[in-house]
Amino acid sequence: MIEALLAIVVAASIYAMLSKDLLHGAIALSLTSVLSAAIFFLAMAPDVAITEAAVGAGLSTIVFVWAIRNTERTDRS
Protein backbone atom coordinates (compact mmCIF):
# COMPACT_ATOMS: atom_id res chain seq x y z
CA MET A 1 0.00 0.00 0.00
CA ILE A 2 2.69 2.48 1.07
CA GLU A 3 4.85 1.43 -1.89
CA ALA A 4 2.03 2.06 -4.34
CA LEU A 5 1.37 5.49 -2.83
CA LEU A 6 5.10 6.30 -2.95
CA ALA A 7 5.19 5.35 -6.63
CA ILE A 8 2.32 7.77 -7.38
CA VAL A 9 4.08 10.47 -5.32
CA VAL A 10 7.25 10.05 -7.41
CA ALA A 11 5.27 10.07 -10.67
CA ALA A 12 3.32 13.19 -9.69
CA SER A 13 6.53 14.94 -8.58
CA ILE A 14 8.22 14.21 -11.91
CA TYR A 15 5.12 15.47 -13.73
CA ALA A 16 5.18 18.65 -11.59
CA MET A 17 8.81 19.26 -12.58
CA LEU A 18 8.34 18.62 -16.29
CA SER A 19 4.90 20.16 -16.82
CA LYS A 20 4.93 23.30 -18.95
CA ASP A 21 1.54 24.34 -17.56
CA LEU A 22 2.39 25.67 -14.11
CA LEU A 23 -1.17 25.28 -12.83
CA HIS A 24 -1.10 21.56 -13.67
CA GLY A 25 2.25 21.36 -11.88
CA ALA A 26 0.84 23.03 -8.77
CA ILE A 27 -2.09 20.62 -8.70
CA ALA A 28 0.29 17.66 -9.12
CA LEU A 29 2.29 18.98 -6.14
CA SER A 30 -0.94 19.20 -4.17
CA LEU A 31 -1.62 15.56 -5.07
CA THR A 32 1.81 14.52 -3.77
CA SER A 33 0.99 16.29 -0.48
CA VAL A 34 -2.33 14.51 -0.09
CA LEU A 35 -0.73 11.13 -0.80
CA SER A 36 2.18 11.92 1.57
CA ALA A 37 -0.39 12.68 4.26
CA ALA A 38 -1.96 9.27 3.62
CA ILE A 39 1.47 7.64 3.87
CA PHE A 40 2.18 9.43 7.18
CA PHE A 41 -1.18 8.25 8.49
CA LEU A 42 -0.44 4.65 7.47
CA ALA A 43 2.97 4.98 9.16
CA MET A 44 1.10 5.91 12.38
CA ALA A 45 2.11 9.57 12.48
CA PRO A 46 -1.30 11.29 12.48
CA ASP A 47 0.15 14.58 13.77
CA VAL A 48 2.44 14.88 10.77
CA ALA A 49 -0.38 13.74 8.47
CA ILE A 50 -2.66 16.57 9.64
CA THR A 51 0.11 19.11 9.15
CA GLU A 52 1.04 17.82 5.71
CA ALA A 53 -2.56 17.80 4.53
CA ALA A 54 -3.30 21.29 5.83
CA VAL A 55 -0.06 23.01 4.81
CA GLY A 56 0.98 21.03 1.75
CA ALA A 57 -2.34 20.38 0.07
CA GLY A 58 -4.16 23.46 1.30
CA LEU A 59 -2.11 26.56 1.92
CA SER A 60 0.89 26.09 -0.36
CA THR A 61 -1.47 25.31 -3.25
CA ILE A 62 -3.28 28.60 -2.59
CA VAL A 63 0.06 30.44 -2.59
CA PHE A 64 1.13 28.78 -5.87
CA VAL A 65 -2.20 29.50 -7.55
CA TRP A 66 -2.06 33.12 -6.40
CA ALA A 67 1.48 33.49 -7.76
CA ILE A 68 0.50 31.90 -11.10
CA ARG A 69 -2.57 34.14 -11.35
CA ASN A 70 -0.43 37.24 -10.82
CA THR A 71 2.31 36.21 -13.25
CA GLU A 72 1.70 33.80 -16.10
CA ARG A 73 0.61 30.23 -16.50
CA THR A 74 3.14 28.68 -18.89
CA ASP A 75 6.79 27.82 -18.27
CA ARG A 76 8.83 29.47 -21.00
CA SER A 77 12.28 27.98 -20.37
Next chain:
Amino acid sequence: MGDPQYGTDGPLVRRHRWLSAATGLSAAALALTVLAPLVTHGVGWPTAARDTIAADGYAATGATNLVSAIYLGYRAFDTLGETIVLLVALAGSMALVASTPGRPDLAADAAGGLVDRRGAGHTDVINVIAGKLAPIVLLFGAYVMLYGHASPGGGFQGGVALASGVIFIAIGRRAGGVGRISPSIAAFGPRALSRIEAIAFASILALSFPGSGDALAGLIGAIGEAAGGSGERAATVAPIIALNIGIGLKVGSGVALTCVMMLGGERE
Protein backbone atom coordinates in the same frame (compact mmCIF):
# COMPACT_ATOMS: atom_id res chain seq x y z
CA MET B 1 10.98 36.14 -25.28
CA GLY B 2 13.89 38.12 -26.69
CA ASP B 3 15.64 38.04 -23.34
CA PRO B 4 18.97 36.25 -23.93
CA GLN B 5 18.91 34.71 -20.47
CA TYR B 6 15.66 32.88 -21.13
CA GLY B 7 16.24 31.87 -24.73
CA THR B 8 16.38 28.23 -25.68
CA ASP B 9 19.89 28.39 -27.19
CA GLY B 10 23.08 30.38 -26.80
CA PRO B 11 26.36 29.65 -25.04
CA LEU B 12 25.36 31.42 -21.82
CA VAL B 13 22.40 29.13 -21.20
CA ARG B 14 24.34 26.03 -22.20
CA ARG B 15 27.15 26.82 -19.75
CA HIS B 16 24.61 27.49 -17.01
CA ARG B 17 23.00 24.14 -17.66
CA TRP B 18 26.31 22.31 -17.21
CA LEU B 19 27.01 24.38 -14.12
CA SER B 20 23.68 23.51 -12.51
CA ALA B 21 24.05 19.83 -13.41
CA ALA B 22 27.52 19.76 -11.81
CA THR B 23 26.27 21.61 -8.72
CA GLY B 24 23.33 19.27 -8.36
CA LEU B 25 25.50 16.16 -8.68
CA SER B 26 28.03 17.38 -6.12
CA ALA B 27 25.22 18.32 -3.70
CA ALA B 28 23.73 14.83 -4.07
CA ALA B 29 27.16 13.25 -3.48
CA LEU B 30 27.68 15.38 -0.35
CA ALA B 31 24.24 14.49 1.01
CA LEU B 32 24.89 10.78 0.39
CA THR B 33 28.26 11.03 2.17
CA VAL B 34 26.56 12.50 5.22
CA LEU B 35 23.44 10.31 5.23
CA ALA B 36 24.80 6.92 4.14
CA PRO B 37 26.59 6.11 7.45
CA LEU B 38 23.29 6.62 9.30
CA VAL B 39 21.74 3.80 7.30
CA THR B 40 24.68 1.45 6.83
CA HIS B 41 26.29 1.75 10.25
CA GLY B 42 25.32 -0.82 12.82
CA VAL B 43 24.89 1.55 15.76
CA GLY B 44 21.27 1.99 16.77
CA TRP B 45 19.37 5.21 17.27
CA PRO B 46 19.84 7.07 20.57
CA THR B 47 17.08 6.00 22.94
CA ALA B 48 17.77 7.75 26.26
CA ALA B 49 15.59 10.84 25.65
CA ARG B 50 12.90 8.75 24.00
CA ASP B 51 12.66 6.33 26.92
CA THR B 52 12.63 9.12 29.51
CA ILE B 53 9.76 10.91 27.77
CA ALA B 54 7.83 7.69 27.17
CA ALA B 55 8.13 6.82 30.88
CA ASP B 56 7.60 10.24 32.48
CA GLY B 57 5.88 12.35 29.82
CA TYR B 58 2.32 11.80 30.93
CA ALA B 59 3.02 12.40 34.61
CA ALA B 60 5.18 15.47 33.96
CA THR B 61 2.94 17.29 31.49
CA GLY B 62 -0.50 15.68 31.79
CA ALA B 63 -0.74 15.35 28.00
CA THR B 64 -1.76 11.94 26.68
CA ASN B 65 -0.54 12.91 23.21
CA LEU B 66 3.22 12.68 23.76
CA VAL B 67 3.98 14.72 20.65
CA SER B 68 2.23 17.68 22.28
CA ALA B 69 3.95 16.85 25.56
CA ILE B 70 7.33 17.20 23.87
CA TYR B 71 6.84 20.33 21.83
CA LEU B 72 4.78 22.30 24.34
CA GLY B 73 5.83 20.70 27.62
CA TYR B 74 9.51 19.90 27.27
CA ARG B 75 10.47 22.22 24.41
CA ALA B 76 8.05 25.13 24.60
CA PHE B 77 10.80 27.69 24.02
CA ASP B 78 11.73 25.91 20.81
CA THR B 79 8.10 26.28 19.75
CA LEU B 80 8.20 29.96 20.73
CA GLY B 81 11.20 30.41 18.43
CA GLU B 82 9.35 28.66 15.60
CA THR B 83 6.36 30.94 16.17
CA ILE B 84 8.63 33.99 15.85
CA VAL B 85 10.11 32.58 12.62
CA LEU B 86 6.57 32.13 11.29
CA LEU B 87 5.69 35.69 12.34
CA VAL B 88 8.67 37.08 10.42
CA ALA B 89 7.83 34.96 7.37
CA LEU B 90 4.21 36.11 7.42
CA ALA B 91 5.25 39.75 7.82
CA GLY B 92 7.60 39.41 4.85
CA SER B 93 5.05 37.73 2.61
CA MET B 94 2.36 40.22 3.58
CA ALA B 95 4.70 43.07 2.64
CA LEU B 96 5.23 41.34 -0.72
CA VAL B 97 1.51 40.75 -1.26
CA ALA B 98 0.61 44.32 -0.35
CA SER B 99 3.19 45.75 -2.75
CA THR B 100 2.21 43.48 -5.66
CA PRO B 101 0.37 45.62 -8.17
CA GLY B 102 -1.42 42.64 -9.69
CA ARG B 103 -2.56 42.40 -13.25
CA PRO B 104 -4.76 45.31 -14.34
CA ASP B 105 -7.57 43.06 -15.55
CA LEU B 106 -7.69 41.32 -12.18
CA ALA B 107 -7.60 44.62 -10.29
CA ALA B 108 -10.55 45.86 -12.30
CA ASP B 109 -12.23 42.55 -11.60
CA ALA B 110 -11.73 42.93 -7.86
CA ALA B 111 -12.91 46.55 -7.97
CA GLY B 112 -16.13 45.24 -9.52
CA GLY B 113 -17.04 44.02 -6.07
CA LEU B 114 -18.91 41.03 -4.82
CA VAL B 115 -21.33 40.23 -7.59
CA ASP B 116 -19.12 40.53 -10.65
CA ARG B 117 -16.69 37.90 -9.41
CA ARG B 118 -19.09 35.19 -10.47
CA GLY B 119 -17.92 35.60 -14.02
CA ALA B 120 -14.27 34.81 -13.22
CA GLY B 121 -14.64 31.05 -13.02
CA HIS B 122 -16.69 31.10 -9.84
CA THR B 123 -19.53 28.73 -10.35
CA ASP B 124 -22.41 27.81 -8.11
CA VAL B 125 -20.54 24.62 -7.30
CA ILE B 126 -17.70 26.58 -5.69
CA ASN B 127 -20.16 28.81 -3.85
CA VAL B 128 -22.11 25.92 -2.39
CA ILE B 129 -19.04 23.85 -1.49
CA ALA B 130 -17.21 26.79 0.10
CA GLY B 131 -20.26 27.84 2.06
CA LYS B 132 -21.11 24.36 3.30
CA LEU B 133 -17.54 23.33 4.08
CA ALA B 134 -16.53 26.46 6.00
CA PRO B 135 -18.36 25.70 9.29
CA ILE B 136 -17.27 22.05 9.22
CA VAL B 137 -13.62 22.98 8.64
CA LEU B 138 -13.77 25.66 11.35
CA LEU B 139 -15.24 23.14 13.81
CA PHE B 140 -12.58 20.58 12.91
CA GLY B 141 -9.83 23.18 13.36
CA ALA B 142 -11.19 24.20 16.75
CA TYR B 143 -11.30 20.55 17.84
CA VAL B 144 -7.74 19.85 16.66
CA MET B 145 -6.56 23.00 18.43
CA LEU B 146 -8.38 22.46 21.73
CA TYR B 147 -7.71 18.72 22.07
CA GLY B 148 -4.09 18.74 20.94
CA HIS B 149 -3.00 17.46 24.35
CA ALA B 150 -5.17 14.33 24.06
CA SER B 151 -5.50 13.53 20.37
CA PRO B 152 -3.35 14.04 17.26
CA GLY B 153 -2.91 17.66 16.32
CA GLY B 154 -2.26 20.79 18.31
CA GLY B 155 -2.10 24.53 17.96
CA PHE B 156 -0.28 24.73 14.65
CA GLN B 157 -2.34 22.09 12.85
CA GLY B 158 -5.61 23.36 14.28
CA GLY B 159 -4.65 26.92 13.39
CA VAL B 160 -3.96 26.01 9.78
CA ALA B 161 -7.31 24.20 9.59
CA LEU B 162 -9.01 27.29 11.06
CA ALA B 163 -7.26 29.38 8.40
CA SER B 164 -8.62 27.04 5.70
CA GLY B 165 -12.13 27.63 7.07
CA VAL B 166 -11.65 31.41 6.95
CA ILE B 167 -10.36 31.07 3.36
CA PHE B 168 -13.49 29.10 2.43
CA ILE B 169 -15.57 31.97 3.84
CA ALA B 170 -13.47 34.47 1.88
CA ILE B 171 -13.89 32.48 -1.34
CA GLY B 172 -17.64 32.23 -0.81
CA ARG B 173 -17.82 35.95 -0.08
CA ARG B 174 -15.73 36.85 -3.11
CA ALA B 175 -17.91 34.68 -5.27
CA GLY B 176 -21.00 36.42 -3.96
CA GLY B 177 -22.10 33.39 -1.95
CA VAL B 178 -22.28 35.17 1.38
CA GLY B 179 -25.52 33.50 2.36
CA ARG B 180 -26.26 32.80 5.96
CA ILE B 181 -22.89 33.69 7.45
CA SER B 182 -22.99 37.34 6.40
CA PRO B 183 -23.56 38.84 9.89
CA SER B 184 -20.32 37.30 11.13
CA ILE B 185 -18.29 38.34 8.09
CA ALA B 186 -16.67 41.28 9.92
CA ALA B 187 -15.05 38.82 12.31
CA PHE B 188 -13.04 37.41 9.40
CA GLY B 189 -11.96 40.71 7.86
CA PRO B 190 -8.27 41.67 7.64
CA ARG B 191 -8.53 44.13 10.52
CA ALA B 192 -10.09 41.64 12.94
CA LEU B 193 -7.62 38.94 11.87
CA SER B 194 -4.57 41.11 12.55
CA ARG B 195 -5.98 42.06 15.97
CA ILE B 196 -6.53 38.40 16.85
CA GLU B 197 -2.98 37.61 15.77
CA ALA B 198 -1.47 40.39 17.88
CA ILE B 199 -3.46 39.40 21.00
CA ALA B 200 -2.62 35.70 20.56
CA PHE B 201 1.09 36.41 20.10
CA ALA B 202 1.10 38.63 23.19
CA SER B 203 -0.50 35.84 25.22
CA ILE B 204 2.08 33.31 23.98
CA LEU B 205 4.83 35.72 25.04
CA ALA B 206 3.16 36.23 28.42
CA LEU B 207 2.99 32.46 28.92
CA SER B 208 6.70 32.15 28.15
CA PHE B 209 7.71 34.22 31.19
CA PRO B 210 9.08 32.13 34.06
CA GLY B 211 6.43 31.26 36.56
CA SER B 212 3.46 32.18 34.39
CA GLY B 213 2.83 28.53 33.50
CA ASP B 214 2.86 27.56 37.18
CA ALA B 215 0.55 30.47 38.00
CA LEU B 216 -1.90 29.34 35.33
CA ALA B 217 -1.68 25.74 36.55
CA GLY B 218 -2.38 26.89 40.12
CA LEU B 219 -5.37 28.93 38.99
CA ILE B 220 -6.89 26.09 36.96
CA GLY B 221 -6.24 23.65 39.81
CA ALA B 222 -8.01 25.96 42.27
CA ILE B 223 -10.98 26.30 39.91
CA GLY B 224 -11.09 22.52 39.50
CA GLU B 225 -11.09 21.99 43.25
CA ALA B 226 -13.79 24.61 43.72
CA ALA B 227 -15.87 22.73 41.14
CA GLY B 228 -15.60 19.60 43.24
CA GLY B 229 -12.95 17.63 41.33
CA SER B 230 -9.35 17.06 42.29
CA GLY B 231 -8.16 19.48 39.59
CA GLU B 232 -4.73 17.90 39.54
CA ARG B 233 -4.66 16.63 35.95
CA ALA B 234 -6.33 19.81 34.66
CA ALA B 235 -3.75 21.91 36.47
CA THR B 236 -0.83 19.93 35.01
CA VAL B 237 -2.08 20.11 31.44
CA ALA B 238 -3.45 23.70 31.56
CA PRO B 239 -0.30 25.44 30.22
CA ILE B 240 -0.23 23.08 27.22
CA ILE B 241 -3.88 23.78 26.38
CA ALA B 242 -3.32 27.52 26.80
CA LEU B 243 -0.26 27.42 24.51
CA ASN B 244 -2.22 25.35 21.98
CA ILE B 245 -5.01 27.93 21.90
CA GLY B 246 -2.55 30.82 21.64
CA ILE B 247 -0.52 29.21 18.86
CA GLY B 248 -3.67 28.08 17.05
CA LEU B 249 -5.22 31.55 17.03
CA LYS B 250 -1.92 33.18 16.07
CA VAL B 251 -1.12 30.77 13.24
CA GLY B 252 -4.72 30.65 12.05
CA SER B 253 -5.24 34.40 11.93
CA GLY B 254 -1.79 35.08 10.45
CA VAL B 255 -2.11 32.53 7.65
CA ALA B 256 -5.73 33.47 6.98
CA LEU B 257 -4.77 37.15 6.83
CA THR B 258 -2.10 36.47 4.20
CA CYS B 259 -4.43 34.36 2.10
CA VAL B 260 -7.36 36.78 2.39
CA MET B 261 -5.03 39.55 1.22
CA MET B 262 -3.88 37.34 -1.66
CA LEU B 263 -7.47 36.72 -2.67
CA GLY B 264 -7.95 40.46 -2.89
CA GLY B 265 -10.06 40.71 0.24
CA GLU B 266 -8.27 43.85 1.39
CA ARG B 267 -9.57 45.85 -1.54
CA GLU B 268 -13.15 45.61 -0.39
